[in-house]
Amino acid sequence: MGKTLFEKIWDTHIVVEKENGPSLIYIDRHLVHEVTSPQAFDGLRMNNRTVRRPDLTIATMDHNVPTNNRTLPILDQTSKVQIQTLEKNCNDFGIQLFDINSPNQGIVHVIGPQLGITLPGSTIVCGDSHTSTHGAFGALAFGIGTSEVEHVLASQTLWLEKPKPFEIQVKGKRKNPHAITAKDIILSIIKNIGTSGGNGTVIEYKGEGIQDLSMEQRMTICNMSIEAGARAGLIAPDEKTFEYLRGRKYTPKNYESLVDYWRYNLKTDNDAKFEKNYTLHIDDIAPQVSWGTNPGMTCDVTESVPFPETFSKGDQNQKKGAEKALEYMALKPGTPITEIQIDRVFIGSCTNARLEDLIEASKVVKGRKTSTHVRAMVVPGSQMVKKQAEELGLDKIFIDANFEWREAGCSMCLGMNPDILSPGERCASTSNRNFEGRQGTGGRTHLVSPVMAAAAAIEGHFVDVREMDLN
Amino acid sequence: MKGNVIKYERDNIDTDVIIPGQYLKVHDYAELALHAMEGLDPDFHSKVKEGDFILSGRNFGCGSSREHAPIALSHSGIKAVLALSFARIFYRNAVDGAFLLPIEIEEDAYSDISEGDEIDVNIHTNEIKNITKNKIYKMKPFSEIIGKIIEAGGLFKYKPD
Numbered sequence: 001m002g003k004t005l006f007e008k009i010w011d012t013h014i015v016v017e018k019e020n021g022p023s024l025i026y027i028d029r030h031l032v033h034e035v036t037s038p039q040a041f042d043g044l045r046m047n048n049r050t051v052r053r054p055d056l057t058i059a060t061m062d063h064n065v066p067t068n069n070r071t072l073p074i075l076d077q078t079s080k081v082q083i084q085t086l087e088k089n090c091n092d093f094g095i096q097l098f099d100i101n102s103p104n105q106g107i108v109h110v111i112g113p114q115l116g117i118t119l120p121g122s123t124i125v126c127g128d129s130h131t132s133t134h135g136a137f138g139a140l141a142f143g144i145g146t147s148e149v150e151h152v153l154a155s156q157t158l159w160l161e162k163p164k165p166f167e168i169q170v171k172g173k174r175k176n177p178h179a180i181t182a183k184d185i186i187l188s189i190i191k192n193i194g195t196s197g198g199n200g201t202v203i204e205y206k207g208e209g210i211q212d213l214s215m216e217q218r219m220t221i222c223n224m225s226i227e228a229g230a231r232a233g234l235i236a237p238d239e240k241t242f243e244y245l246r247g248r249k250y251t252p253k254n255y256e257s258l259v260d261y262w263r264y265n266l267k268t269d270n271d272a273k274f275e276k277n278y279t280l281h282i283d284d285i286a287p288q289v290s291w292g293t294n295p296g297m298t299c300d301v302t303e304s305v306p307f308p309e310t311f312s313k314g315d316q317n318q319k320k321g322a323e324k325a326l327e328y329m330a331l332k333p334g335t336p337i338t339e340i341q342i343d344r345v346f347i348g349s350c351t352n353a354r355l356e357d358l359i360e361a362s363k364v365v366k367g368r369k370t371s372t373h374v375r376a377m378v379v380p381g382s383q384m385v386k387k388q389a390e391e392l393g394l395d396k397i398f399i400d401a402n403f404e405w406r407e408a409g410c411s412m413c414l415g416m417n418p419d420i421l422s423p424g425e426r427c428a429s430t431s432n433r434n435f436e437g438r439q440g441t442g443g444r445t446h447l448v449s450p451v452m453a454a455a456a457a458i459e460g461h462f463v464d465v466r467e468m469d470l471n
Numbered sequence: 472m473k474g475n476v477i478k479y480e481r482d483n484i485d486t487d488v489i490i491p492g493q494y495l496k497v498h499d500y501a502e503l504a505l506h507a508m509e510g511l512d513p514d515f516h517s518k519v520k521e522g523d524f525i526l527s528g529r530n531f532g533c534g535s536s537r538e539h540a541p542i543a544l545s546h547s548g549i550k551a552v553l554a555l556s557f558a559r560i561f562y563r564n565a566v567d568g569a570f571l572l573p574i575e576i577e578e579d580a581y582s583d584i585s586e587g588d589e590i591d592v593n594i595h596t597n598e599i600k601n602i603t604k605n606k607i608y609k610m611k612p613f614s615e616i617i618g619k620i621i622e623a624g625g626l627f628k629y630k631p632d
Binding site: 016018020021035038040046063064079107131133143144145151229231296321323415420435437441 | 480481483485487488491492493495496497498510511528529530533534535536537538556557559560561563564569570614615616617620625626627629631
């Protein structure tokens with residue numbers, strides 16, 4: 001019987017295999033950031049261990065870095081300590097670090113692909129759940145906790161139980177590819193399979209609807225695999241993948257011979273078997289807006305906030321969850337999504353802060369101004385994205401429209417740096433999680449695509465971006 | 472393991488409510504424990520006792536890979552979380568650092584056990600005894616590798632045979 005792409009990558013990374021048991025898997029790349037690594041390095045020191053492959057380990061600071069003026073000192077003392085600790089750890093253990101002043105600094109899942117560190121067929125881990133992003137290149141990439149970070153630092157391996165392969169077919173063509181984005185595809189998938197629909201699996205996204213996407217859009221899809229509970233998300237590499245990585249800073253010297261190998265080996269065999277299947281037809285999907293407190297609580301922009309009893313389809317826990325979510329979000333069932341007024345707009349995060357995201361959002365913003373009651377910000381995913389965007393004049397478009405134009409970092413995605421919502425504030429956000437308090441205590445998050453966030457910034461409430469003239 | 476139950480009757484308790492993002496800079500585990508469950512239940516810290524259990528619905532611990540989540544619960548005194556299902560990273564983190572036991576239960580235990588009930592969890596017989604209600608429920612056994620890591624006392628102490 002044939003093998004899935006996931007099984008092929010898994011099999012080529014087995015160091016030790018036990019029958020019906022776990023496997024010791026070799027890790028090709030380890031990405032490190034300031035928040036989930038300090039205890040791991042402490043653990044190494046305590047046990048007199050070294051980093052086994054510093055050359056395969058790369059670090060940056062993204063989670064708690066301020067995104068305003070980089071020439072100013074970091075005011076938050078605990079953040080400052082965490083940042084300095086990463087500098088010391090990388091120095092002590094010989095790890096390449098892109099620090100706060102580096103032109104290569106940025107969100108770890110944005111810089112990995114941009115630097116050519118992310119490669120097809122490889123295994124990639126990072127102490128961050130959105131490591132699934134790198135699966136867009138046909139890499140097996142997943143988030144790990146700090147104990148596992150320490151294990152990988154020490155041994156370059158991990159004990160893992162083999163996840164089950166899950167096939168998601170995305171069929172059809174988007175009618176308006178500027179308005180219907182990769183974010184709308186993945187939110188539609190999560191809305192349908194649920195936030196635990198992918199638990200214990202590695203999803204492979206297939207079909208015309210995926211092949212049509214650019215590499216940056218594919219990253220948005222794989223990024224949110226974790227929001228469906230999957231260990232990882234994968235897309236088989238194709239010519240777009242190979243072209244994207246060609247000539248980047250760390251792209252290997254023997255790249256073309258690797259491409260020859262990848263082209264014929266990194267795909268699921270026709271007779272391979274998946275444990276689970278799901279198909280999404282995208283011909284008629286609408287822009288998506290989340291209304292609740294997990295990414296599965298999402299609906300079309302043309303719909304209204306659902307009633308808990310309809311949403312739950314008879315499941316008591318789902319009903320309670322929806323009631324609690326509506327209370328937290330201060331929303332009444334039956335309210336049209338387009339009548340929801342917003343206070344803040346955040347265009348950023350490892351989900352949607354790449355160059356294309358900013359280009360698409362700028363088309364909505366160009367020549368317009370943000371609504372007077374909205375504070376909006378754009379936080380490029382990396383300093384490289386920022387520079388490229390500025391070369392295209394995007395900074396000027398956003399600033400002219402009264403958006404704040406920031407330095408790279410995780411920013412308002414996760415409420416652990418100075419960019420946070422105040423209690424009760426409502427935000428149209430291009431990030432990945434709308435959990436209670438995610439963007440700051442009491443803050444209310446609506447997940448949307450970059451063009452939907454930009455449109456909401458202009459109008460002051462959600463609008464169907466398909467109805468706007470794009471510049 | 473005997474203790475009392477703190478029950479959260481809902482699904483999808485995420486890592487951001489277990490330990491909100493602003494505390495990921497805190498390295499002192501005792502201080503981290505002061506903020507456990509703060510995003511969902513600000514009274515948690517005042518009511519939790521050493522040896523207590525959390526009981527909850529499906530997909531417990533979904534979201535971030537922050538190991539701070541099981542650490543904060545563990546240092547609050549929680550010995551095990553009993554849930555209908557777990558998000559995988561939380562599950563692994565709980566076991567890898569030997570912070571607490573993630574125990575998968577069935578619907579009968581979930582609906583029957585009430586807040587405050589005293590229960591006795593036995594991972595050798597895979598049984599949960601409800602001392603308050605004098606009932607016994609089955610728990611799902613750990614897989615081979617998870618059982619061995621738990622027995623060893625965490626990922627770093629685990630040595631494959």
